[in-house]
Amino acid sequence: MKALILVGGFGTRLRPLTLSVPKPLVDFANKPMILHQIEALRDVGVTEVVLAINYQPEVMLNFLKDFEAKLGIKITCSQETEPLGTAGPLALARDKLIDGSGEPFFVLNSDVISEYPFDELIKFHKSHGGEATIMVTKVDEPSKYGVVVMEEETGKVDRFVEKPKIFVGNKINAGIYLLNPSVLDRIELRPTSIEKEVFPQIAADKELFAMVLPGFWMDVGQPKDYITGLRLYLNSLRKRSPSKLASGAHIVGNVLVHETAVIGEGCLIGPDVAIGPGCVVESGVRLSRCTVMRGARVKKHSCISSSIIGWHSTVGQWARVENMTILGEDVHVCDEIYSNGGVVLPHKEIKSSILKPEIVM
Amino acid sequence: MAGLDPPPSSLSLSLSSPPQALEIHPFESPSSSSSSIFTFHPSHLIFSHLEFTQFSVIPCSFKAMGSSEERVVAVIMVGGPTKGTRFRPLSLNVPKPLFPLAGQPMVNHPISACRRIPNLAQVYLIGFYEEREFALYVSAISNELRVPVRYLREDKPRGSAGGFYSFRNYIMEDSPSHIFLLNCDVCCSFPLPEMLDAHKSYGGMGTILVIKVSAESAHQFGELVADPDTKELLHYAEKPETFVSDLINCGVYVFTPNIFAAIEEAIVERRGKAELRRITSFEALQSATKAIPADYVRLDQDILSPFAGKKEFYTYETLDFWEQIKTPGMSLKCSALYLHQFRYTSPQLLANANDAKGATIIGDVYIHPSAKVHPTAKVGPNVSISANARIGAGVRLISCIILDDVEVLENAVVIHSIVGWKSSIGKWSRVQGEGDCNAKLGITILGESVAVEDEVVVINSIVLPNKTLSVSVQEEIIL
Numbered sequence: 001m002k003a004l005i006l007v008g009g010f011g012t013r014l015r016p017l018t019l020s021v022p023k024p025l026v027d028f029a030n031k032p033m034i035l036h037q038i039e040a041l042r043d044v045g046v047t048e049v050v051l052a053i054n055y056q057p058e059v060m061l062n063f064l065k066d067f068e069a070k071l072g073i074k075i076t077c078s079q080e081t082e083p084l085g086t087a088g089p090l091a092l093a094r095d096k097l098i099d100g101s102g103e104p105f106f107v108l109n110s111d112v113i114s115e116y117p118f119d120e121l122i123k124f125h126k127s128h129g130g131e132a133t134i135m136v137t138k139v140d141e142p143s144k145y146g147v148v149v150m151e152e153e154t155g156k157v158d159r160f161v162e163k164p165k166i167f168v169g170n171k172i173n174a175g176i177y178l179l180n181p182s183v184l185d186r187i188e189l190r191p192t193s194i195e196k197e198v199f200p201q202i203a204a205d206k207e208l209f210a211m212v213l214p215g216f217w218m219d220v221g222q223p224k225d226y227i228t229g230l231r232l233y234l235n236s237l238r239k240r241s242p243s244k245l246a247s248g249a250h251i252v253g254n255v256l257v258h259e260t261a262v263i264g265e266g267c268l269i270g271p272d273v274a275i276g277p278g279c280v281v282e283s284g285v286r287l288s289r290c291t292v293m294r295g296a297r298v299k300k301h302s303c304i305s306s307s308i309i310g311w312h313s314t315v316g317q318w319a320r321v322e323n324m325t326i327l328g329e330d331v332h333v334c335d336e337i338y339s340n341g342g343v344v345l346p347h348k349e350i351k352s353s354i355l356k357p358e359i360v361m
Numbered sequence: 362m363a364g365l366d367p368p369p370s371s372l373s374l375s376l377s378s379p380p381q382a383l384e385i386h387p388f389e390s391p392s393s394s395s396s397s398i399f400t401f402h403p404s405h406l407i408f409s410h411l412e413f414t415q416f417s418v419i420p421c422s423f424k425a426m427g428s429s430e431e432r433v434v435a436v437i438m439v440g441g442p443t444k445g446t447r448f449r450p451l452s453l454n455v456p457k458p459l460f461p462l463a464g465q466p467m468v469n470h471p472i473s474a475c476r477r478i479p480n481l482a483q484v485y486l487i488g489f490y491e492e493r494e495f496a497l498y499v500s501a502i503s504n505e506l507r508v509p510v511r512y513l514r515e516d517k518p519r520g521s522a523g524g525f526y527s528f529r530n531y532i533m534e535d536s537p538s539h540i541f542l543l544n545c546d547v548c549c550s551f552p553l554p555e556m557l558d559a560h561k562s563y564g565g566m567g568t569i570l571v572i573k574v575s576a577e578s579a580h581q582f583g584e585l586v587a588d589p590d591t592k593e594l595l596h597y598a599e600k601p602e603t604f605v606s607d608l609i610n611c612g613v614y615v616f617t618p619n620i621f622a623a624i625e626e627a628i629v630e631r632r633g634k635a636e637l638r639r640i641t642s643f644e645a646l647q648s649a650t651k652a653i654p655a656d657y658v659r660l661d662q663d664i665l666s667p668f669a670g671k672k673e674f675y676t677y678e679t680l681d682f683w684e685q686i687k688t689p690g691m692s693l694k695c696s697a698l699y700l701h702q703f704r705y706t707s708p709q710l711l712a713n714a715n716d717a718k719g720a721t722i723i724g725d726v727y728i729h730p731s732a733k734v735h736p737t738a739k740v741g742p743n744v745s746i747s748a749n750a751r752i753g754a755g756v757r758l759i760s761c762i763i764l765d766d767v768e769v770l771e772n773a774v775v776i777h778s779i780v781g782w783k784s785s786i787g788k789w790s791r792v793q794g795e796g797d798c799n800a801k802l803g804i805t806i807l808g809e810s811v812a813v814e815d816e817v818v819v820i821n822s823i824v825l826p827n828k829t830l831s832v833s834v835q836e837e838i839i840l
Contacts, residue, residue: 010827015840
């Protein structure tokens with residue numbers, strides 16, 4: 001089976017992290033975001049993944065070389081020379097997705113984190129025999145999104161309503177699809193929206209079905225949702241493989257610690273914390289609801305909450321970092337500094353406190 | 362203001378052929394540490410489009426020649442990527458020395474000034490950028506200006522004198538009698554031949570370019586006290602807290618080769634101190650604060666200051682303009698200063714205000730030959746428009762830098778702003794800065810490929826590359 005992951009563009013909402021690497025390579029729960037999806041696809045029998053990209057292809061290709069062998073799955077790139085929207089890239093990658101076997105192929109939005117129940121998706125798709133299946137997820141405020149109006153029992157999709165003013169349903173497009181090769185005949189090689197142009201056509205032909213996504217769902221394309229997404233992910237990990245989470249007297253709630261990370265004495269870590277490879281957390285540190293990325297060092301007696309600490313950064317002794325502080329790559333917060341929502345671009349030193357949310361260039 | 366001095370043997374040459382076809386390589390770094398992407402295009406150099414009336418020809422072998430044995434080498438310090446965070450967001454796309462001021466890369470201005478030095482043998486650019494970021498530029502500028510320019514990369518920080526010292530073998534290759542040292546991010550008239558003459562008359566080891574500033578602002582710089590008659594440097598203080606002098610260090614120097622011996626002395630002395638630190642336990646405790654490594658030598662604190670009053674260093678005062686180009690706001694101001702200077706040194710570069718067929722031109726304006734400006738547009742003062750930009754009908758541009766491939770649609774207004782490469786400014790939209798070049802959000806800066814939609818207003822804001830603004834913003838940084 002094949003899969004296409006829509007990686008798209010510049011990841012500007014995840015800056016400053018995306019000033020250092022393209023968005024799919026930003027770590028989430030100690031792994032590049034896209035790796036979560038690629039591994040789940042491999043586990044369900046996908047043999048080739050095509051990445052639809054339009055930015056920094058050479059960085060992605062270097063990454064692929066490292067991982068292809070390790071993962072045991074073929075990874076290729078399909079590069080857009082102009083942005084093709086959410087459906088155009090499928091037409092561009094047509095030759096890679098159709099292998100003559102008639103098997104359906106997956107299409108994923110790269111920002112989406114979930115449990116990826118691809119087995120169940122395949123079963124449902126085969127059972128209804130329609131041309132396309134999309135996964136939907138229930139949300140509290142559907143009018144912020146595009147709502148999928150469907151028959152509850154069969155899952156047959158009636159129509160899409162973009163940001164509805166009155167309540168028409170509470171299921172939105174989760175960005176995970178399983179499509180028959182015939183869908184490609186409906187897509188032209190031009191900037192096209194899959195939600196606005198392609199799916200409504202398929203729905204009109206009564207060939208589009210929706211499946212409610214079990215488990216959690218999050219679009220982690222911006223820092224606030226990234227932090228919420230980590231909580232949901234770790235929660236799910238607790239249910240599926242609790243042994244992967246850290247335990248001990250200094251751990252509270254769900255905490256993921258990479259095996260090469262080092263944690264000192266007298267710390268209190270958690271809930272909802274991910275500590276990446278090679279990180280050093282010195283003694284007396286309090287971490288909650290945060291991500292510490294590869295190679296970062298958190299010095300003694302400091303306190304970090306609801307923040308993201310970028311690769312190879314340092315947080316100084318007695319520093320307090322909170323309220324959606326995002327440190328880019330190689331940022332050094334000096335001792336005793338307070339950061340309240342500072343968003344700091346890479347290669348900076350923070351020598352004076354940031355008292356209210358501010359971007360530091 | 363000095364123009365182009367006619368050298369002893371001059372040749373009249375017309376360079377009206379198009380720039381040589383050079384391969385354009387997008388410089389994209391695969392590693393994550395420096396994400397700047399810059400494509401240098403020969404059109405960034407404008408000289409080949411224009412006629413020069415006189416300049417001295419250096420034979421193809423680029424070896425020193427001429428009647429005198431007094432060869433001169435110029436060294437321009439260009440800095441590096443992680444050092445220049447104050448120049449963001451522009452430095453996210455281009456190394457600061459290559460950012461255009463008055464239509465030419467920043468480092469062109471000191472290099473062009475070096476060409477006026479008699480018997481110039483070589484220009485070295487020394488910095489921390491990767492070689493490939495300067496390779497294309499150096500090859501193009503050497504060809505265009507007929508001056509050998511070479512980029513040398515520093516491997517680690519050694520201070521302003523240490524870096525210079527570490528390349529002394531290259532610098533001394535041509536056995537120069539004098540060596541100029543300039544900082545790339547200095548904006549001034551570079552009176553280099555006059556400085557050299559003064560230096561020769563003083564007979565010391567070095568001469569420093571100085572300028573008088575207001576007493577209130579002097580503390581931001583290195584303050585010097587000079588003897589009013591002999592012009593000797595009597596005292597030097599770097600960014601002092603109390604007032605020392607209103608005469609400050611411009612960052613332009615000329616030395617005789619024995620400067621290297623002086624730097625070496627300072628390195629040896631520093632190594633001695635470092636040894637002492639290891640021996641004495643009290644000194645070892647001091648290592649809580651950052652200990653400066655042994656071969657890190659700063660020109661100002663470690664050479665000029667100790668040698669002051671010993672009849673080795675002298676000063677040459679400039680009465681022209683002087684600014685430091687540390688931030689994008691200052692680059693806008695300095696672009697205007699250079700545009701103004703073009704009136705005297707290269708008036709042919711400025712847009713012709715009397716061209717009836719063209720757009721209305723006010724004050725000093727530079728328009729690249731490949732840019733298109735609609736006749737109903739009004740441009741200036743202090744506007745620089747780069748290659749392939751398109752300025753639509755009824756557009757008003759005041760005090761701004763419009764970079765390559767920008768499209769400004771009909772009736773838009775751009776004031777006190779820098780519009781990044783490939784950006785587009787929508788119809789009737791307004792992109793404006795207050796004009797305070799020193800404030801953090803004093804001008805508006807649009808990064809590469811920013812789209813401002815029709816009728817949107819952007820005021821005193823900074824927008825990072827690849828964003829689209831569909832609603833108006835004020836006083837914001839948009840990542």
